[in-house]
Amino acid sequence: MVRSRFAPSPTGYMTIGNLRSALYEYLIAKRDGGVFILRLEDTDQARYVEGAAEAIFETLRATGLHFDEGPGVGGDYGPYIQSERKDSYLPPALQLVANGKAYYCFCEKDRLDTLADERGLKKYDRHCLQLPPEEIKSRIDSGAAYVIRQLIPDGATTFNDQVFGTITIDNAEMEDQILLKSDGMPTYNFANVIDDNAMAITHVVRGSEYLTSTPKYVLLYEALGWPMPLFVHLPLLQNPDGTKISKRHGAKSIVELIADGYLPEAIINYAAFLGWSPGGDHATREIFALDELIKIFDAAQISRSPSTFDETKLKWMNAEHIKALPPEKYAALALPHLRQVVKTPNIDLTELARITQSRVTFISDCAEMVDFIDAIPPYDIDLYTHKKMKTDAAIAVQGLQAAQAAFQQIPAENWTHETLHAAATQAAEAASLKNGQILWPIRTALSGKPTTPCGATEIAALLGRDKTLQRLEAGLALLAAAQG
Ligand code: GLU
Secondary structure, three states: OOEEEEOOOOOOOOOHHHHHHHHHHHHHHHHOOOEEEEEEOOOOHHHOOOOHHHHHHHHHHHHOOOOOEOOOOOOOOOOEEHHHHHHHOHHHHHHHHHOOOEEEEOOOHHHHHOOOOOOOOOOOOOHHHHOOHHHHHHHHHOOOOOEEEEOOOOOEEEEEEOOOEEEEEEHHHOOOOEEEOOOOOEOHHHHHHHHHHHOOOOEEEEEHHHOOOHHHHHHHHHHHOOOOOEEEEEOOEEOOOOOEOOOOOOOOOHHHHHHOOOOHHHHHHHHHOOOEOOOHHHOOOOOOOHHHHHHHOOHHHEOOOOEEOOHHHHHHHHHHHHHOOOHHHHHHHHHHHHHHHOOOOOOOHHHHHHHHHHHOOOOOHHHHHOOOOOOOOOOOHHHHOEOOOOEOHHHHHHHHHHHHHHHHOOOHHHOOHHHHHHHHHHHHHHOOOOHHHHHHHHHHHHHOOOOOOOOHHHHHHHHOHHHHHHHHHHHHHHHHHHHO
16 A cells, blocks of 8 residues: 655745645545655754644645544544654664664764865764774763764665666765764764655655655665665656745745635645646646546656646636635635625625626635725726727716616616616617717716626626716716817
C-alpha cells in the first residue's frame, strides 16, 4: 500500500511550492487508496517560527488535504511531531556507531570554525574518527559534549529518482554530517530518514532542492539495512522573471492567497499543474476538482523542467472555479460583499449574485459591479456614444424618450425583465431605432457605467419601476443640459 507523507519544517509560512509537495504526496497516496501522513520536522528549534505550524494545519484543512494518521486517540489524532519523538533517534544512531557507520565527535566550535577544504568550504576533517575506544568512553563518562557523525564511505552513491532518473554522486562531495546533536536532538537529515522508515513511507515527494541531500539519505538506508522508498523530486518553481519562488523572496503564503480571494479549490487545481499535466483524454482540460485529480494524477507524468508560477493563470482558474460553484454557494459567499454596497431595500441580492457569478475573478469583485444600484455615479454624456451600437448623445435622447414612454405603460406588477425587454424592442422599432440605440442609452442612464454585469432591461428589472423612471428622466435632463 502506498504511504506518503508531507514533512514540512515549521520555519515559515506555506508557499505554493510547499502546497504542491503536499498535494502530490496526497494524490499519489489517494489514487492508490493509500495513507497520507503529516509530519512536522521541527528538530531545528532555532529556526522555529511562531505560528508556522498553525498555518500549515490551516492550509491543509482549507485545501482539503486531510491526513489519515498520527499519534493520539480515536478520530482525534494529530500530526506526527518530531520533537515529540526525540527518544526514537538515539537507538539507530548507536546502531550505526556499533556497525562502524557513524562515530562520536567531540570537536568544539572553535576548532570546527578553522576547518576549510581546498575550495574554502568547511568540511569535517574526521579528527575524532581516530580516537581510541577507551578515550571515547572516558570522555562520554566524564560528561563531555559530543555529536554523532555519519561516516561517509569511499566510492560513489547511485540512486533512482522517479522524475530525474538515475543520479550518481561522488562520495567525496559529502561531509561526515552530524546525525545527533549535542543536545540529543537529531538533525533534520537524520530524523527525516528514521521517520520515513518508522512510518513505512513508500513515496518520498519533495522539491528538487533536496536532490543533493538524497545520497546521504541513501547511504543511511544502506547502512541501516532498510528498504529504500521511491524518491520523487519535483521541478523547480520560478517566478515569471526566472527568479526562484521562496519564502525568502517574498512569495505569498497560501493563507494570504486565500485571504486575497483565491478559492482553495482553484489554488489546488493550479498547484497540480505546476510540474504535471494530464495526458490522454484529459490533455486539453485544465479545470479539475480535487477528487477528479485523485483519479487522473500520475506521478510518471511529472516534468523535470522548471515550472513558472503565473498569477494571471491562477486568476483565470479562480474565475473558472467560481463559475463552477453551485449558485447557492456562490450567493452565500457573495452576499456579504453585495450588502456592503447595496443598501436599497427590496433589491433582490440573490439575483444580483446570480448575475455576477460568471463575471468575477474574485468573489469580492461583485460589489464594484453593482455599486450603481444605490446611487448612480457621476458620468459624462460621452458615455452615450457607442460606435458599435451606433449611438451618440442625439440618438440617446430619442432612445431614452422612446423607452420612457414605453416603460411608463408598464405597471409595477408586470415589471419583469421579459416585459421590459419586449417593450424596449417594440419601442425601438416604432421609433425606427436599432435595438442597441435604445438599449445602450437605457443602460447608460440606469448605471452611469461603461460596463455592467447585465443588460439594460435586467438592470431596469432590478432597480424597480420608480428608480428606473427617475433615472431615465435624469439621463434626459443631463443630455438636455449638455446640448444647451
Ligand atoms: N522538512 C522538509 C521541508 O520543510 C521536507 C523535506 C522532505 O520532504 O523530505 O521542506
